[in-house]
Amino acid sequence: MPITDPLHALAGTTGIGSGQSEKTALAQRVIILLDRLGRLTRELQFANGLNPAQWEALRFIAQANKYSRSPTALADYLGATKGTVSQTLIALESKGLITRCKKTEDRRQVDLCLTEAGQTMLAKDPMQTLEQATLEIADELGIQMVKGLTRLLHDxxxxxxxxxxxxxxxCSLFCVNTQSVTDLTGGTCxxxxxxxxxxxxxxxxxxxxxxN
Ligand code: SF4
Known part of the structure; x- marks a missing residue:
C-alpha cells in the first residue's frame, strides 16, 4: 500500500508498523471491508431523488442540537467545504425539505430545520437497509463493532x-442535574x-x- 494512500492512516490505527504480519493482514482486511461498505452505502443513497450528501444533511439536521443546526456545523460534520454544503442546502430547500430560520436568541445566526416534507422523506431513508442488516448481527457483534468503530473514528x-x-x-462537559450519576433526566452544558x-x-x- 503506497504511503500516500489516505487509507494508510487508517491502517496505522489498526496495527501496521508493529512488525506483526498477522496484525497487518487483519488491518488491511478491515480497511478493505470499510472501503467496500462505504462505497455500497454511498450507492444506496442515490434514492428518492436525493444524493448521498443530501441524505446526510437531512439526517444531521434531524439529529443536531441547538448549537449545531447551522451550515458551518454541517460542513464540519461532513468534512465538506462551505460551498459544497451551500449547494446541498439550496437543493434541499428547493425540494421543500428544509427551511432556514433565524435563531430567536441571535437573529444573525441561522437555524436549519426539517419541514414536514423533510420528515416524511427521512422516514424513507435508504440507510434503513443497513440498519436492518446490522440488527440481524447486533446480538452477536453489536457492542464490539460499536467499540471498535468508535475507536477508529476517534483516532x-x-x-x-x-x-x-x-x-x-x-460528553465530558455535561453535568447531570443531581449528584447521582444514575439520574440522566437532564443537566447543564x-x-x-x-x-x-x-x-x-x-x-x-x-x-x-x-x-478520556
Ligand atoms: S454538554 Fe457537551 S455535547 Fe452537550 S451541549 Fe454541552 S458541549 Fe455539547
Whole structure:
C-alpha cells in the first residue's frame, strides 16, 4: 500500500508498523471491508431523488442540537467545504425539505430545520437497509463493532484534527442535574452553562468533548 494512500492512516490505527504480519493482514482486511461498505452505502443513497450528501444533511439536521443546526456545523460534520454544503442546502430547500430560520436568541445566526416534507422523506431513508442488516448481527457483534468503530473514528478524527461531534450523555462537559450519576433526566452544558433537557441530551453537538 503506497504511503500516500489516505487509507494508510487508517491502517496505522489498526496495527501496521508493529512488525506483526498477522496484525497487518487483519488491518488491511478491515480497511478493505470499510472501503467496500462505504462505497455500497454511498450507492444506496442515490434514492428518492436525493444524493448521498443530501441524505446526510437531512439526517444531521434531524439529529443536531441547538448549537449545531447551522451550515458551518454541517460542513464540519461532513468534512465538506462551505460551498459544497451551500449547494446541498439550496437543493434541499428547493425540494421543500428544509427551511432556514433565524435563531430567536441571535437573529444573525441561522437555524436549519426539517419541514414536514423533510420528515416524511427521512422516514424513507435508504440507510434503513443497513440498519436492518446490522440488527440481524447486533446480538452477536453489536457492542464490539460499536467499540471498535468508535475507536477508529476517534483516532482518525484526532490525527486529522477534526471535530468529533457527539451527544451530551457521553460528553465530558455535561453535568447531570443531581449528584447521582444514575439520574440522566437532564443537566447543564459545561461549555455554555445552559440547561440541557432530555430531548436535547441525545442530539449531536459540535462542541462535544470526549471523555478520556
Ligand atoms: S454538554 Fe457537551 S455535547 Fe452537550 S451541549 Fe454541552 S458541549 Fe455539547
Amino acid at each position: 482518525l478524527q484526532s490525527r486529522n484534527q477534526i471535530n468529533e461531534f457527539g451527544v451530551c450523555q457521553d 459545561g461549555n455554555t452553562g445552559e440547561a440541557v433537557d432530555t430531548a436535547e441530551k441525545t442530539k449531536i453537538c459540535i462542541n462535544y468533548k470526549t471523555t
